Amino acid sequence: xxxxxxxxxxxxxxxxxxxxxxxxAHGRNDDDQSKIDAYPxxxxxxxxxxxxxxxxxxxxxxSPHQEHERIAVKWMIASxxxxxxxxxxGITMTNAERDxxxxxxxxxxxxxxxxxxxxxxxxxxxxxxxxxxxxxxxVERLRIAFTSCSNYPYGYFNVYGMIARRRDLDVVLHLGDxxxxxxxxxxxxxxxxxxxxxxxxxxxxxxxYRQRYxxxxxxxxxxxxxxxxxxxxxWDDHEFANNAWSxxxxxxxxxxxxxxxxxxxxxxIKAYLEWMPIRQVDAEHPTRIYRKFQFGNLIDLLxxxxxxxxxxxxxxxxxxxxxxxxxxxxxxxxxxxxxxxxQLSDSNARGTRWRFIGQQVMFGQLHTFGKPFNVDQWxxxxxxxxxxxxxxxxxxxxxxxxxxxxxxxxxxxxITTNPxxxxxxxxxxxxxxxxxxxxxxxxxxxxxxxxxxxxxMGAFVRSQNPHMKFVELNKxxxxxxxxxxxxxxxxxxxxxxxxxxxxxxSFVTAFKTVAGTNHLVKAEAQSQPIPVDDxxxxxxxxxxxxxxxxxxxxxxxxxxxxxxxxxxxxxx
Numbered sequence: 001x002x003x004x005x006x007x008x009x010x011x012x013x014x015x016x017x018x019x020x021x022x023x024x025a026h027g028r029n030d031d032d033q034s035k036i037d038a039y040p041x042x043x044x045x046x047x048x049x050x051x052x053x054x055x056x057x058x059x060x061x062x063s064p065h066q067e068h069e070r071i072a073v074k075w076m077i078a079s080x081x082x083x084x085x086x087x088x089x090g091i092t093m094t095n096a097e098r099d100x101x102x103x104x105x106x107x108x109x110x111x112x113x114x115x116x117x118x119x120x121x122x123x124x125x126x127x128x129x130x131x132x133x134x135x136x137x138x139v140e141r142l143r144i145a146f147t148s149c150s151n152y153p154y155g156y157f158n159v160y161g162m163i164a165r166r167r168d169l170d171v172v173l174h175l176g177d178x179x180x181x182x183x184x185x186x187x188x189x190x191x192x193x194x195x196x197x198x199x200x201x202x203x204x205x206x207x208x209y210r211q212r213y214x215x216x217x218x219x220x221x222x223x224x225x226x227x228x229x230x231x232x233x234x235w236d237d238h239e240f241a242n243n244a245w246s247x248x249x250x251x252x253x254x255x256x257x258x259x260x261x262x263x264x265x266x267x268x269i270k271a272y273l274e275w276m277p278i279r280q281v282d283a284e285h286p287t288r289i290y291r292k293f294q295f296g297n298l299i300d301l302l303x304x305x306x307x308x309x310x311x312x313x314x315x316x317x318x319x320x321x322x323x324x325x326x327x328x329x330x331x332x333x334x335x336x337x338x339x340x341x342x343q344l345s346d347s348n349a350r351g352t353r354w355r356f357i358g359q360q361v362m363f364g365q366l367h368t369f370g371k372p373f374n375v376d377q378w379x380x381x382x383x384x385x386x387x388x389x390x391x392x393x394x395x396x397x398x399x400x401x402x403x404x405x406x407x408x409x410x411x412x413x414x415i416t417t418n419p420x421x422x423x424x425x426x427x428x429x430x431x432x433x434x435x436x437x438x439x440x441x442x443x444x445x446x447x448x449x450x451x452x453x454x455x456x457m458g459a460f461v462r463s464q465n466p467h468m469k470f471v472e473l474n475k476x477x478x479x480x481x482x483x484x485x486x487x488x489x490x491x492x493x494x495x496x497x498x499x500x501x502x503x504x505x506s507f508v509t510a511f512k513t514v515a516g517t518n519h520l521v522k523a524e525a526q527s528q529p530i531p532v533d534d535x536x537x538x539x540x541x542x543x544x545x546x547x548x549x550x551x552x553x554x555x556x557x558x559x560x561x562x563x564x565x566x567x568x569x570x571x572x
Contacts, residue, residue, distance in 0.1 A: 037064065040071075040122045043214060044223030047131035048231045048277025050171060051293070052111035055131055055230060057104045058277035059119045060217070061094055070095045073102050074120040077109075081116045081128060099210045101274040111136040112296075131230045132170060139296030140484065143530060145229075146173035146358070147478040148236070148405025149442030151180045152197050152216050153190030155498030159443040159478055161221035162495060162505045164228050166480075168530040170295070172229045175405035175440065176236025176307070176360040178276070179203075179212050181251065188446075193499065202251075204258050209239075209271035217275065221503075226277070233276055234289055236307050236360040236406055240268045243376055245311040246333070265308070290336050292343055299483060300347040302340060304359035306331045306378075315380045318372040324382050331361075331381040341391050348397045353485050353515060358403045364413045364437050367420065368464050377406065389417055392434050398516055400435035401488055403479075408447040410477070410492050411439035412470040412511045414519045419467035427466035430519025438490040438511075441477040444498045448473045469511055469520045477505065482527035487512045489523050 043060040061071050076089035088108065094100050102119065109115065112135030119126040135142075145163050163172060180187060181203045190196040198215040199208055216222060225231075237243055241264070243250035248261045258264065269286050272278075281288045287309055293301040310333015315323040323329065330337060340357075347355050357363075361377035363385065372379035379385075392400055402415060414433035416425040425432035441447075448454035454474035461471050470492075477494035489512040496504040510523035 038122070038124070040124055041119065041126040043217035044226055045117070045119060045126050045129045046226035046231065046277040047117065047129060047229075048233065049279040049291075049293075050132060050134050050230045050232075052134045052136045053109050054105055054107045055109065055115070055133060056277045056279050057102075057106060057117050057119075057129070057131075059102045059126060060214070060275070061100045061102065061121050063100070063122060071100065071121060075102070075104050075106075075117065076120075077106055077115050077117040079113070079115060081130075083116060083118060083128075087115070099271070099274050103274075103277070105279060109133050112139075127227060129227050134170075134293060135296045135298075136294075137296050139298040141530065142170045142295055142298055142481075142483045143168050143527075144171055144173060144481040144483070145169050145478050146175060146403055146405075146481070147440050147443055148175040148360075149177040149238075149408055149445040150216070150222070151177075151188045151442075151445040152219070153184055153193075153195050154188030154446060155193070155444035155476070156195070156501055157219045157221040157443055158495045158498055158502055159221075159476055160219070160225040161503045162493065163478055164221065164224035165503065166229075166529075167532040169229050172225065172231050173358055173403065174231055174233040175358060175403060176234055177238040177406065177442075177445065178233065178235070179209075179216050180238045180445075181209075181212070181241050182238075188444075202258075204264055204267075206267035206270055209268050210274070213271055213275035231277055232293060232301070232303060232358070233278055234303055234305060234307075234358065234360060235268075235272055239272055240265060240308065243314060244307060245313050246308060247313065269308075290332075290339065294352075297350075297352055298485065299354045299356055300343070300350075300352045301356045301358055302343050302347075304332055304336065304340065304357060306359045306361055309333050310336055312381075315375045318375055318379075320375070324372065324375065324380055327383040327387075329381060330384050331378060332384070337384070337387070340388070344391065344397055344400075345395055348395065353399060354483060354488060355397065355400045356403060357400065360404065361406045362404050362411065362437070362439055363402045364411075364415050364467065365419055366461070366465060368461070370420075374407070377404075386417065389415070389434055398518055399488075399513075400518070401513065402435055402437040404437060404439045405442070407439060408442045408445045409439070410441045410470065410472040410475065410479075410508075411437070411468065412490060412520055413437050413465070414467040414469070416467060419465065425467060430517065430521075433467070433519035435518055436488075436513045436520050438479055438481075440479045441472070441475055441492065441494065443478075444476055447475075450474075469522070470509055472508070475508075477508075480527075485515060487514045489527055491523075491526060 040061045042062045046058040048056045071094050072091055074091050076086050079085045088106050094102050111133055114132050117129045183202045184196050184200045198211045203209045203212045241249035241251040252261050281291050290305045291303050311331050312329045363378045366373045415435035415437050416433045418424040451474045458471040458473050462468050475494040476498050480491045482489045489510055491510040492508045493505045494508055496502050511520045512523045513520055
């Protein structure tokens, strides 16, 4: 099959025809293969950190002569998918110092507006991207998807493909563990499913982390989600090393030749800032990524770093109650904690309806047999959690919704000072609850793999924790948040499998918090999609049909995601 330049660029842009899979096809002549090898956008495109008037555009340039090049990259952003009404454009340079990544902060955009963007480099054009700025003023409704914990060798990133299929999302949140640092076979072995991470050894150096992001970024479903939606992200521990804190990590071992922690942390941060579509908050303090996003008068989203910025070392065990309850300890550091309180009060004073706190680890209590189960999460920093709850209570701040990931499972719970004391909290009525929390399932990382054991453990956990309304410990997926002034509703969508390419998903359950009540109740039904009349999707549908008519049967066999993701951009 001859590949024209137009067809080649479209193949790269399609949700299931990504460069890694095209390169495997049989029957290409040398000229076709040389075009594939020369194509510079092998890691896709992305947008992120949207504000009402600006957004980050991202890509990475791959060149056969990259070791000594400075590469010019043209970017453009338009109000239409045909790119006829360009609202901003420019040329930027990239080089080895930034691993040939490209990040442009485009200003002077209109609020609450869908835009389209492309890059040009080395005589090639990138796929078409779609993004959206944040709204201002009166906002009636928002739709946000969030997930975390994407382990490349453990399974396929079908969840990203599921998120990419949704037309009506305002933004996607990723709450950490975007990559995993382990060597292949340590925590997921990709040999059987041909998902071997690079490098195959544990990531320690800057080059290691860069290679790991590069490998993850070849995934077709990951590229599709980024291409369609703006992302807001934070890191967790595996962007560094397991159970990290500000001064070290459980999986950092200098005695094994892994060097100093500060050097490894700096390398991990540099690679993260290069490879993610995130706006650097403070160039003088690259460890700071806590920041705020305003969605008109409906939501203030406060993104915290409860992992690296100011976290003290975890307690030695759940029995170490002196450390757990030590008021001098913090999971986020004094400066960030003060910032959080200031933002909560400011949001409340402005009359914003909801305050969302996006962060990495479970905030609410998780006890078994009367003891904390996991002291890596807020249970290991009980005094710090109590300070946050006291502030919310003393300042009479309602409608606080906490979002978390990390734990590779699904949870919904009321947030209260002591859920185990009936005089403090009534599980039936929600009296005593001051906030709510939703915890997302993972993209691919494992929970309890045996579904029967997972169900049994989930039932046991709920019996021990009366504030928990939903616990599921086996499935991968994401949470869809549907937000109005009357209520915030969280809906769990689970992937059918991660062991093969498959974008089938199922709705499982939904819980909501009604404004002013500060506790959860079961939702009556799924929320309905917001109709989106967008030429981007109409063109995608037409192009997919055209490509399916023209691609030979042999080529179809080589394109691994075709059956799994038919019309993957079109289903609401």
